Amino acid sequence: MEARQIKKSYAAAGVNIDAAAKVKGLIKRHAGTTLRPEVLAGPGFFGGLFELKGYQQPVLVSSVDGVGTKLKIAAALAQDDSIGIDLVNHCVNDILTCGAEPLFFLDYIAMGRLKPERVEAIAKGLARACRQVGCALIGGETAEMPGLYAGGDYDLVGFIVGVVEKEKVITGKTIAVGDAIIGLASSGLHTNGYSLVRKIFGETPAKLNSYYPELGRTLGQELLEPHLCYYHQLKPLLPFIKGMAHITGGGLIDNVPRILPAGLAAKFNSKLWAISPIFQLIQKRGNIDNKEMYRVFNMGIGMVVICTPDNVDKIMKALPGAKVIGEVVKQTKEARVILD
Numbered sequence: 001m002e003a004r005q006i007k008k009s010y011a012a013a014g015v016n017i018d019a020a021a022k023v024k025g026l027i028k029r030h031a032g033t034t035l036r037p038e039v040l041a042g043p044g045f046f047g048g049l050f051e052l053k054g055y056q057q058p059v060l061v062s063s064v065d066g067v068g069t070k071l072k073i074a075a076a077l078a079q080d081d082s083i084g085i086d087l088v089n090h091c092v093n094d095i096l097t098c099g100a101e102p103l104f105f106l107d108y109i110a111m112g113r114l115k116p117e118r119v120e121a122i123a124k125g126l127a128r129a130c131r132q133v134g135c136a137l138i139g140g141e142t143a144e145m146p147g148l149y150a151g152g153d154y155d156l157v158g159f160i161v162g163v164v165e166k167e168k169v170i171t172g173k174t175i176a177v178g179d180a181i182i183g184l185a186s187s188g189l190h191t192n193g194y195s196l197v198r199k200i201f202g203e204t205p206a207k208l209n210s211y212y213p214e215l216g217r218t219l220g221q222e223l224l225e226p227h228l229c230y231y232h233q234l235k236p237l238l239p240f241i242k243g244m245a246h247i248t249g250g251g252l253i254d255n256v257p258r259i260l261p262a263g264l265a266a267k268f269n270s271k272l273w274a275i276s277p278i279f280q281l282i283q284k285r286g287n288i289d290n291k292e293m294y295r296v297f298n299m300g301i302g303m304v305v306i307c308t309p310d311n312v313d314k315i316m317k318a319l320p321g322a323k324v325i326g327e328v329v330k331q332t333k334e335a336r337v338i339l340d
Contacts, residue, residue: 024142026120030127031137039104039136048138050104050161057166061100063091066157068249069194073223075152076203080118082226083156084125086191089229090248091160092133093303096231097244097259099170100162102133107140108157112149114142122156133231135160172243172259172306179242180312181256181266181326184319186302188278190227192249193297197223200286214277222278230303237318240311247298254295256304257336260328266304267338268326276300294339301325 028043035042040049052058067086074083084107092102107126109119119142130137149155164170189197201207201219208220215222234241243259256266279300283293293299306328307315316322329338 022116026116027123027140027142030120030123031139034105034127034130034135034137036103036134036136039138042136042138043140045139048104048106048136050136050138052103052163055163055165058163059100059166059169061095061098061162061164062160063094064157064159065090065094065191066155067191069198070189070191070223071154071156072198072203073194073208073220075154076205077208077220077224079220079224080121081125082224084122084127085129086125086227087156087158088126088129088133088135088160089227090191090246091158092129092135092162092229092231093227093246094248095160095162096234097170097246098162098164099168099238099241100164101235102135102160102162102231104136104138104161105130106138106159108143108159109140109154110143110145110149111154112144112146112151114144118154126158129229133229168238170238170241170243173261175242175259175261175264175306175328177264177328177330178309179306179328180309180324181268181328182305182307182312182315182319182322183273183301183325184230184233184303184305184322185228185273186247186276186298186300187228188222188225188276190248190298190302192251193282194223196286196288196296197282200282212281214281228302233319234303234305237305237315240315241305241307243306245304245306247301247304249296251293251295251297251299252301252304252339253291253337259306260336263331265329265331265336265338266326267329267340269340270299270325271340272325273300273323290339 031043038051074080209218211218245255245259247255
């Protein structure tokens with residue numbers, strides 16, 4: 001007797017083309033609220049088209065990043081509306097360090113099973129953050145990949161392109177001994193250190209919904225606080241800035257040296273800014289030493305700005321809450337970041 005043939009389909013294999021089409025329609029609707037006049041073709045076409053205008057010697061600045069395992073916290077609490085904000089703000093800050101204006105953004109969302117309501121929540125956050133900085137959400141990819149992503153797991157990646165006049169590119173090459181280091185406060189962990197935090201506290205809804213008096217809210221609420229964007233604060237001050245470091249994975253220890261010329265080091269006085277309660281709680285619960293804390297987390301500083309001493313007052317007046325937290329010194333030993 002012949003074996004009965006089983007009818008196969010893509011849906012039976014776990015990929016729902018109808019759901020994918022619905023998701024793309026939802027994303028296109030939200031992305032449409034972000035489009036700039038320079039966009040010639042946005043979401044829905046095979047490639048996003050952007051006509052560059054108004055620059056004499058344009059230098060394109062690009063970056064790609066993800067949100068890391070902060071996604072696990074969002075998934076555990078079924079709160080996906082702020083994750084898109086995290087992603088856009090992180091990418092905008094990265095290209096801002098070169099002095100770039102954000103032009104357009106693309107996203108990549110991958111799930112084991114597409115859930116239109118979840119994707120729409122993410123897209124709303126992406127669009128909202130893009131609108132706030134005048135960046136067009138010009139396209140992306142939404143993938144359903146059963147077998148690769150299990151349960152409620154998903155991945156989210158962002159690609160950004162910005163532009164800056166060649167003569168205005170900020171690289172840090174003019175930074176010198178005696179320059180001041182100004183710190184802009186973070187809103188918490190931003191998008192780094194979550195693997196360690198999950199190891200310490202766990203990631204079940206019960207653990208994340210625990211209230212901590214020192215935080216004034218639940219752990220989950222604290223951990224999902226969106227990554228701050230510094231674009232509007234710093235854009236008017238770019239002519240007075242020599243270098244900027246976005247404090248992401250690697251903390252102050254690994255990120256600040258990326259903008260320092262050879263032979264220079266950054267000397268910080270950690271007593272000059274308040275360490276947020278969340279970092280104190282993490283350090284205490286995890287029994288983590290100081291060096292590890294400063295290498296994993298931003299420790300309350302989301303962006304570092306370096307300028308000449310005579311520009312400090314001008315920058316500080318324009319940045320309420322910013323603090324002078326250190327200075328540039330000559331490198332005398334192997335360390336390029338000194339923490340007092």
